[in-house]
Amino acid sequence: MKLGYGPAAAGLxxxxxxxxxxxxxxxxxxxxxxxxxxxxxxxxxxKSPDTIPGIAGKSKAFIVQEMIGFRDGKxxxxxxxxxxxxxxxxxxxxxxxYIAGLK
Amino acid sequence: xxxxxxxxxxxxxxxxxxxxAAPAVAQGKGGRIVVVGGxxxxxxxxxxxxxxxxxxxxxxxxxxxKTFYTCPFxxxxxxxxxxxxxxxxxxxxxxxxxxxxxxxxxxxxxxxxKTVTTAGGATIxxxxxxxxxxxxxxWGKIKGYDAAAAEKMPHAWKAGPQTVVLRKQxxxxxxxxxxxxxxxxxxxxCPPGPYERASMIAHxxxxxxxxxxxxxxxxxxxxxKMPLFMEGWKKVYGPMIEWIPQKKDGPVTEVDVANxxxxxxxxxxxxxxxxxxxxxxxxxxxxxxxxxxxKSGWAPVDxxxxxxxxxxxxxxxxxxxxxxxxxxxxxxxxSQGKVVAAAAVDALAGKNPADPSFANTCYSLxxxxxxxxxxxxxxxxxxxxxxxxxxxxxxxxxxxxxxxxEEARYASxxxxxxxxxxxx
Numbered sequence: 001m002k003l004g005y006g007p008a009a010a011g012l013x014x015x016x017x018x019x020x021x022x023x024x025x026x027x028x029x030x031x032x033x034x035x036x037x038x039x040x041x042x043x044x045x046x047k048s049p050d051t052i053p054g055i056a057g058k059s060k061a062f063i064v065q066e067m068i069g070f071r072d073g074k075x076x077x078x079x080x081x082x083x084x085x086x087x088x089x090x091x092x093x094x095x096x097x098y099i100a101g102l103k
Numbered sequence: 104x105x106x107x108x109x110x111x112x113x114x115x116x117x118x119x120x121x122x123x124a125a126p127a128v129a130q131g132k133g134g135r136i137v138v139v140g141g142x143x144x145x146x147x148x149x150x151x152x153x154x155x156x157x158x159x160x161x162x163x164x165x166x167x168x169k170t171f172y173t174c175p176f177x178x179x180x181x182x183x184x185x186x187x188x189x190x191x192x193x194x195x196x197x198x199x200x201x202x203x204x205x206x207x208x209x210x211x212x213x214x215x216x217k218t219v220t221t222a223g224g225a226t227i228x229x230x231x232x233x234x235x236x237x238x239x240x241x242w243g244k245i246k247g248y249d250a251a252a253a254e255k256m257p258h259a260w261k262a263g264p265q266t267v268v269l270r271k272q273x274x275x276x277x278x279x280x281x282x283x284x285x286x287x288x289x290x291x292x293c294p295p296g297p298y299e300r301a302s303m304i305a306h307x308x309x310x311x312x313x314x315x316x317x318x319x320x321x322x323x324x325x326x327x328k329m330p331l332f333m334e335g336w337k338k339v340y341g342p343m344i345e346w347i348p349q350k351k352d353g354p355v356t357e358v359d360v361a362n363x364x365x366x367x368x369x370x371x372x373x374x375x376x377x378x379x380x381x382x383x384x385x386x387x388x389x390x391x392x393x394x395x396x397x398k399s400g401w402a403p404v405d406x407x408x409x410x411x412x413x414x415x416x417x418x419x420x421x422x423x424x425x426x427x428x429x430x431x432x433x434x435x436x437x438s439q440g441k442v443v444a445a446a447a448v449d450a451l452a453g454k455n456p457a458d459p460s461f462a463n464t465c466y467s468l469x470x471x472x473x474x475x476x477x478x479x480x481x482x483x484x485x486x487x488x489x490x491x492x493x494x495x496x497x498x499x500x501x502x503x504x505x506x507x508x509e510e511a512r513y514a515s516x517x518x519x520x521x522x523x524x525x526x527x
Contacts, residue, residue, distance in 0.1 A: 029457035036441040037462035043520040051516030078510050086480020086494030
């Protein structure tokens with residue numbers, strides 16, 4: 001995700017994080033809680049500063065496909081196969097929707 | 104949700120812009136959140152509370168130090184892979200987001216008035232108090248080991264000056280010396296940490312002082328990622344690392360500081376050219392001051408929101424809390440900080456917080472290009488915090504060198520990402 005103007009970009013990310021809370025009640029806040037863990041490795045709002053692939057700007061469909069691939073062992077990885085097994089289809093859709101909505 | 108509507112975006116952008124104008128004034132459904140401790144848990148909570156709460160929530164972060172040095176990656180400083188400056192993080196970005204950062208120590212908590220008082224004489228009011236005080240040591244549990252002894256036999260289990268003391272001792276040691284590393288019994292901060300430390304010290308010795316060795320005098324019989332560490336040590340360091348379980352000599356109960364010696368319950372004495380003694384731990388002293396710890400020395404919490412079970416409107420996160428099945432790790436603390444920030448902001452807005460979801464991924468380096476990991480996903484199921492069945496676990500045994508190298512590369516990526524997520 002490149003917005004092209006520094007401080008305002010941070011503001012937009014914050015805005016996006018704030019804005020999702022009131023939309024769609026429990027499902028949305030559940031998606032948020034599920035997605036928060038992702039940023040510890042993939043970077044704030046999914047923007048990775050280093051060696052771990054970023055997830056910002058990816059579509060919901062792509063994230064869902066990757067996560068289910070990891071979970072079901074079809075997509076090889078070091079740690080994501082282990083992490084993918086922690087989430088149901090519904091949870092994967094909710095966290096993917098939240099991350100995709102950050103753009 | 105896939106995109107913001109114009110109305111939502113305008114409202115949120117306004118809230119975000121106002122977040123830069125300090126001090127925020129509580130208006131509408133919001134309030135004051137005070138976070139104590141600027142480490143993995145506290146800094147995450149403060150940053151995300153401001154992001155979620157916008158101008159409706161006034162967030163204050165109280166942390167004594169202007170720079171926070173992380174325990175994660177401090178072992179790499181000991182191994183000579185990094186310098187101490189690379190693991191220090193300041194709070195300028197936090198302040199720019201509109202978090203009021205106060206560099207001071209909390210000396211009192213008044214639950215009736217909902218205030219904290221500081222050593223600098225400030226009184227700060229809160230509606231929600233989030234405590235993330237990390238650990239302090241149970242001085243006196245090991246006979247002869249106190250704060251003065253720690254200058255000669257560093258614990259280096261709070262990073263910063265202690266890390267530098269231990270690194271300087273390793274640099275000054277003659278080739279052929281023994282480094283005694285004495286990890287505590289459970290529970291303690293960062294379960295795989297002592298064993299990554301043994302690895303990183305051995306890496307330094309192998310490179311610079313190859314006749315030396317690391318002797319681990321353990322106060323327990325098994326440890327985190329044990330088969331993976333054992334496999335890696337054998338492969339990379341051979342006999343340079345020796346591990347003595349507590350069942351052989353008993354736990355470490357005493358130190359002879361003058362002779363740089365640790366003494367076990369059964370009377371075995373291990374003298375080191377360098378001694379790294381990691382003492383038994385408890386919740387950070389601030390948790391005692393706030394009255395949120397029980398006889399165990401740690402803080403019991405309702406693990407749905409990490410609300411203290413002992414004081415109202417107080418959350419305790421990170422190493423200080425009793426968070427099992429989650430381990431005491433930086434990743435856990437940050438994961439808790441973010442979810443608890445959301446819960447506190449929701450509660451102030453009169454909303455019932457969503458069920459939590461947490462995760463933990465801990466990388467350890469056996470060698471610069473040899474990384475291993477443990478991971479787990481945690482969910483709220485049937486009124487309990489549980490590790491999700493089938494999720495997580497450790498890296499495979501017997502994996503190819505390329506797999507270990509990739510995990511080492513991801514370890515540094517993890518550090519850069521989580522540091523940016525918390526202090527950036």
